[in-house]
Each structure stands twice: as structure tokens, then as C-alpha cells.
Amino acid sequence: MARKTKDEAERTYHALLNAATALFIKQGIAKTTLNDIATAAGMTRGAVYWHFDNKDAVIRALWDRNAGTLHARFNQELLNLDPENPEQHFRQAIKSIVQNIVSEPELGEAIHIVMHCVEFTDEQTELQRYLRDKRSELHNALEKALTVLQKRKALHTSLSPALLAQGMICYLYGLIHNHLEPGKAVLDLRKNGDALLDLFMDSLFV
Amino acid sequence: MARKTKDEAERTYHALLNAATALFIKQGIAKTTLNDIATAAGMTRGAVYWHFDNKDAVIRALWDRNAGTLHARFNQELLNLDPENPEQHFRQAIKSIVQNIVSEPELGEAIHIVMHCVEFTDEQTELQRYLRDKRSELHNALEKALTVLQKRKALHTSLSPALLAQGMICYLYGLIHNHLEPGKAVLDLRKNGDALLDLFMDSLFV
DNA sequence: TATTATACATTCAACAATGTATGTAAATGG
DNA sequence: CCATTTACATACATTGTTGAATGTATAATA
Numbered sequence: 001m002a003r004k005t006k007d008e009a010e011r012t013y014h015a016l017l018n019a020a021t022a023l024f025i026k027q028g029i030a031k032t033t034l035n036d037i038a039t040a041a042g043m044t045r046g047a048v049y050w051h052f053d054n055k056d057a058v059i060r061a062l063w064d065r066n067a068g069t070l071h072a073r074f075n076q077e078l079l080n081l082d083p084e085n086p087e088q089h090f091r092q093a094i095k096s097i098v099q100n101i102v103s104e105p106e107l108g109e110a111i112h113i114v115m116h117c118v119e120f121t122d123e124q125t126e127l128q129r130y131l132r133d134k135r136s137e138l139h140n141a142l143e144k145a146l147t148v149l150q151k152r153k154a155l156h157t158s159l160s161p162a163l164l165a166q167g168m169i170c171y172l173y174g175l176i177h178n179h180l181e182p183g184k185a186v187l188d189l190r191k192n193g194d195a196l197l198d199l200f201m202d203s204l205f206v
Numbered sequence: 207m208a209r210k211t212k213d214e215a216e217r218t219y220h221a222l223l224n225a226a227t228a229l230f231i232k233q234g235i236a237k238t239t240l241n242d243i244a245t246a247a248g249m250t251r252g253a254v255y256w257h258f259d260n261k262d263a264v265i266r267a268l269w270d271r272n273a274g275t276l277h278a279r280f281n282q283e284l285l286n287l288d289p290e291n292p293e294q295h296f297r298q299a300i301k302s303i304v305q306n307i308v309s310e311p312e313l314g315e316a317i318h319i320v321m322h323c324v325e326f327t328d329e330q331t332e333l334q335r336y337l338r339d340k341r342s343e344l345h346n347a348l349e350k351a352l353t354v355l356q357k358r359k360a361l362h363t364s365l366s367p368a369l370l371a372q373g374m375i376c377y378l379y380g381l382i383h384n385h386l387e388p389g390k391a392v393l394d395l396r397k398n399g400d401a402l403l404d405l406f407m408d409s410l411f412v
Numbered sequence: 413t414a415t416t417a418t419a420c421a422t423t424c425a426a427c428a429a430t431g432t433a434t435g436t437a438a439a440t441g442g
Numbered sequence: 443c444c445a446t447t448t449a450c451a452t453a454c455a456t457t458g459t460t461g462a463a464t465g466t467a468t469a470a471t472a
Contacts, residue, residue, distance in 0.1 A: 028325040119234040170380030209468040
């Protein structure tokens, strides 16, 4: 076939990722073949194998594209809490994570796929290790932020920052997981996210 | 092949479920073939197809066997809180859910598989609908329990019981999900479960 | 004890999915 | 304007997996 412009190639790259996203959400990763992705994007499997090594690489690429920058941004934000008012900054940072997810569809879709469609097994694949590292980055940032708050005597509980970070991560994970659930969204995080997060964080701070 | 005793047949049934459980956790559902399960149990695929319709039926059966009764029990317990001291009963019921999961390996394995290995997609399979119904049973029970507590003026927050139930479910889900994560268990729920649950529930009650 | 249902094993047909190899025409760089 | 690389499409070989059909020896049953 005829060679495409760099621009055109990039457009098919994104078309492939978009098609993959939609198919993964609709019918799952296991049931989605590389041919499904290609034809849904108006291409053939040759295009998929040109841009990606295999199905896992597609998943990783779509995570990078749709969640990578935001992930890094939150990471940085938690590591650099405003010294003037770290507690308010922390609360706002946590809330904005949720608000970003509910307001940016592509970000929500990427997290949806990672939470509801990727299998996490004992024999870890490269993809699983990659995603695990991403989450542990966030966890470390959270723990450091809570440690800063503890040193500022801002924490109201006797539990360790490490443990509080675990609880916080679990709560966040559960809220987002529930909100992104397929079918009727049983939990409207856009409306109730702040209230539910404050409910938890009120138990952390003085 | 020779026909087996009813007793022997039931033993192979359980052997198949045990083999399936171990394989699903180790290498995932998608990568585990029915032949894998059979040979791991010392049988052939014929045995699997005799006891189960397909792979999804295996998953459903192992959930029923390992989590079914406990699920029903907690359901009932939440719907019949001790009128003498409903708050303490509620707190204890929630804690015992977690304690059961961390102390009963087979229960933990079943939930592990459902949480980490089953894909949840828009086009729901029969298995997905089954699991979704189970969770909504638990959700309804939780919401009713919290409604009872609200009528008793035991709730400390202005948020609705429905919303609190959502938050509670999400927190529980996150904690259990994290605890059952493959690889090094980053969160030791056996040691810290009660403290983390009290942290949250303290924000609910007076 | 004769019959029937059971608990599998074995075999087969069908196809689906992957990875790779090869073809190709146009874009790009010098 | 020529050589080379790019961005795919096409074709192929291989392999895996499912579902169903069939076989069969024995346990259960009456």
C-alpha cells in the first residue's frame, strides 16, 4: 500500500487506540482481536503490528496517551504541597483527581480498562508490572504527602502515614472503580465525589 | 471410561474447581484453557464438560462454593441488626466481613478471582450479571442497615444512607481488592483491617 | 440380574487468532 | 531525482481452543 504522511500515520495511530478503547470497554480485552481493532479503525492487522508489538502494547499505549500526563501531574502535586496551607492543598489535590476522571472521558476510559478489563495475575506480564509501578508511584507520593502533614501536626489520628495512605488509596480506588463500572453508573462521583472524599478526610485532619 | 461412585464424582468436581482456582490466580482466566484445568486435576476435558457448561460456569461454581454461603450470611446479618445495639452490631458485622476474607483462604481466592481476573464489560455475560446481582444484594443490605441506623439517630453525618452505603462499599471494595492483590500483599488487612474500618466508621457515627 | 444412567475419555471438525514474512507505492532526505 | 525508508496491506504457516459427537465400563436401580 501507499506510504502515508507522518501526519496521516499519527492519525491512524490514534484511530487504532480509539477503536481499541471502545472495543475493550464494549466486549473486553480477551474477546477483542487485533483484527477487530484494525477493521474498527478502517485498517488491517498490518497497521496494528506496525504501530504496536502486540495487544498488551496497545493497552499500555492507550494508558500512556490518556492517563500518563495526568498521572505524572498528580504525582508532582502531591510531592510539592503548598507550605502555606498543606492540608487544604492536599484535600484539593485528592478531589481534583476524582474531578478530572469524571470530567475527562478519555481519562475515564483508560482507567476503566485498566480497572475492569486487565487481568492481574501471579505470573505478571510486562503490562502488569508497568501498571503496578504506576500505582506504586502514586502511593509513594500519597504517603510522602501524609508524612509532611504529620510533621506539621495536621493529622488527627494515631495511625501511621503509611497506613493512612493505604486507606486513602483503597478508598479512592473503590470510588473510581465503582463510578466507572459498566452499565448504569450506580455512583455519581461528579455530584457526590467531594462530599464522600471530605467524609473520609475529615477523619484524618484536626 | 469406568463410571465413578457418586462420592468419587464429587471429589473430581472439587478437584476441578481447586485446579481452576489455582490456575486462574497464577496465569489468569484468559490464558487458562479448559484442558489446563483438567490435566491439573488429573482429568481430561471430558470431565470438565461433564461438570460444567463452559469456563464461565466454572467461575460461577467456584464462587458459589467458596463465597456463596458467607455472602448470604452477611446479607442476612446486615438486614437483622441487633435492636439493642445496632451501631456496635453494624461495626462488628463490617469488620467480620474483612476478617473472614483474610482468614479463610478459599474465600479470599474466590474473591481474588472475581476482583482481579474477571473482565467487566458493557456487553455483559451471564457471569457478569450474576456477580453484579450478588454485589447489589450486599449493597442493598448495607443501605438498609444504614437507614435503620439513621432512624435511630445514630448517624453523625448529613449525607444520605444511600450515599453512605456507596462510600462504605467502595472503601470495603478497595481494602479487599488491595489486600488480595497478586504479589507481595502491600496492605496487611489482618493486622490493620479493624483500625482502617474504624477510621471510616468513626466519621459515620456520633 | 438386566437395564439404564452416569462419569468420564477420546476423537474430530472447525475456525479463530497470532506472529511473521513479504509485497508495494509513495513520502522523505540528500 | 534517486535511494531509501516508511506505512501499511496481503498472504501464509502454525498453533491453540472450543464444542460436540461418540465410545465405554461401571455404578445404581428396580
